[in-house]
Amino acid sequence: MTGRAANVVGAGIGGLSAAAALALAGWQVRIFEQAEDPREFGAGIYLKENSLQPLDRVGVSELLLARGVKLDEVRILDEHHRPVAVRDVRAERVVVTLRADLHGALRDLATGAGAELVTGQTVTAAGADGTLRLAGGERVAGDLLIGADGYHSVVRDCLGLARRVHDLGDGATRVVVPRVETEPVSTEHWSGRRRVGVAPCSPEHTYVFIIGPERDARGVRLPVDVARWSGAFPHLRDVFERIPADAGVHHAHAYVLCSSWVRGRVALIGDAAHAQPPNLGQGAGLAIANAFALAEALAHAETVEEGLDAWQRRSFPVARNVQRLTTWYDHLGYQWPPPVAGLRAGLVRGLARFGPTRRQWEWWWRGGVPRPAETGPS
Numbered sequence: 001m002t003g004r005a006a007n008v009v010g011a012g013i014g015g016l017s018a019a020a021a022l023a024l025a026g027w028q029v030r031i032f033e034q035a036e037d038p039r040e041f042g043a044g045i046y047l048k049e050n051s052l053q054p055l056d057r058v059g060v061s062e063l064l065l066a067r068g069v070k071l072d073e074v075r076i077l078d079e080h081h082r083p084v085a086v087r088d089v090r091a092e093r094v095v096v097t098l099r100a101d102l103h104g105a106l107r108d109l110a111t112g113a114g115a116e117l118v119t120g121q122t123v124t125a126a127g128a129d130g131t132l133r134l135a136g137g138e139r140v141a142g143d144l145l146i147g148a149d150g151y152h153s154v155v156r157d158c159l160g161l162a163r164r165v166h167d168l169g170d171g172a173t174r175v176v177v178p179r180v181e182t183e184p185v186s187t188e189h190w191s192g193r194r195r196v197g198v199a200p201c202s203p204e205h206t207y208v209f210i211i212g213p214e215r216d217a218r219g220v221r222l223p224v225d226v227a228r229w230s231g232a233f234p235h236l237r238d239v240f241e242r243i244p245a246d247a248g249v250h251h252a253h254a255y256v257l258c259s260s261w262v263r264g265r266v267a268l269i270g271d272a273a274h275a276q277p278p279n280l281g282q283g284a285g286l287a288i289a290n291a292f293a294l295a296e297a298l299a300h301a302e303t304v305e306e307g308l309d310a311w312q313r314r315s316f317p318v319a320r321n322v323q324r325l326t327t328w329y330d331h332l333g334y335q336w337p338p339p340v341a342g343l344r345a346g347l348v349r350g351l352a353r354f355g356p357t358r359r360q361w362e363w364w365w366r367g368g369v370p371r372p373a374e375t376g377p378s
């Protein structure tokens with residue numbers, strides 16, 4: 001089934017992926033975006049095999065690999081700088097790249113395949129028949145409607161698809177700093193309920209994420225409070241001091257659980273469908289993987305409804321498992337009383353070394369796809 005009209009709400013990573021996948025499959029695509037000039041902010045993003053494999057087929061991963069950094073190792077260190085979990089990832093692809101590079105590549109892919117990007121247009125309503133309404137009152141019909149409008153999705157809420165939508169108690173400040181790190185290694189440092197991740201993401205940039213409780217007023221402040229964070233992580237003072245004064249964005253971590261991603265001729269993609277704490281670095285990865293899987297399912301179906309049903313049956317359980325694991329990690333990180341927080345490292349160290357839990361963790365961390373020479377989680 002190709003060559004029909006699809007409307008996409010939102011020009012984030014999810015919406016642009018869906019627009020590109022559908023346009024490449026022969027659909028006439030229009031993307032409605034509320035921002036005048038949609039762009040990603042200055043931060044890095046981790047991509048794994050589940051999103052890189054569909055991006056291989058459209059030539060985007062090659063570009064991201066050329067500009068970003070393919071990691072050799074991913075590690076977590078505890079308060080005493082001792083390893084909690086260390087993974088050698090040379091046999092698979094874990095790439096950290098600039099968000100702007102990923103967003104720009106997807107935008108070029110979508111528009112190059114014929115999708116029309118309509119900016120400065122806010123969608124205010126959506127119906128199960130695939131129609132949408134714009135803030136100016138105009139009604140737009142189509143054969144398929146994709147709600148890729150993020151955490152506060154209007155499309156999802158109009159169709160009553162949400163079971164749970166809420167902020168979690170923690171949040172992250174993200175920033176890129178001038179790179180001095182030489183090794184292609186990502187390190188997450190723990191200190192009580194705070195975490196700091198450091199990973200090179202381009203030849204010139206290192207991505208830094210700083211995570212802690214939202215109620216810590218000094219911790220969430222922008223510009224980043226260097227004294228505050230250096231107090232918790234004295235060995236990272238040099239990293240905090242590299243943060244430009246005008247850099248950084250802060251977001252509370254969000255959670256969305258839907259009863260279904262599909263109603264009639266409408267499907268949800270990305271944070272609208274499954275916003276999750278970023279511990280597995282899979283929110284955008286799942287959005288990209290699901291967008292390409294959606295176009296493929298529609299290509300093999302007689303009707304839109306049949307294609308959406310087949311897509312959801314395959315993609316929903318994978319996203320749900322990833323979301324469960326990343327949420328569990330959040331509980332582990334933030335909901336332990338401080339006096340016993342030290343036990344956390346011991347528990348994670350044990351789980352990371354125990355074969356069955358390690359393999360499960362790695363499988364969902366990659367978004368439910370094998371790495372070369374692997375067949376499935378055991």
Ligand SMILES: Cc1cc2nc3c(=O)[nH]c(=O)nc-3n(C[C@H](O)[C@H](O)[C@H](O)COP(=O)(O)OP(=O)(O)OC[C@H]3O[C@@H](n4cnc5c(N)ncnc54)[C@H](O)[C@@H]3O)c2cc1C
Binds near residue numbers: 032034153287
């Ligand atoms: C701290 C942190 C770190 C993360 N790290 C990673 C990582 O390493 N790897 C990874 O895969 N994921 C990561 N994620 C998750 C990832 O960033 C998100 O899942 C992803 O960016 C969501 O993209 P989206 O397109 O679904 O939503 P959004 O980026 O929110 O885009 C939605 C778009 O829709 C538009 N819009 C909204 N409402 C309307 C409307 N009514 N009308 C028109 N337009 C509208 C918005 O303007 C926006 O452009 C992280 C998240 C956080 C918070």
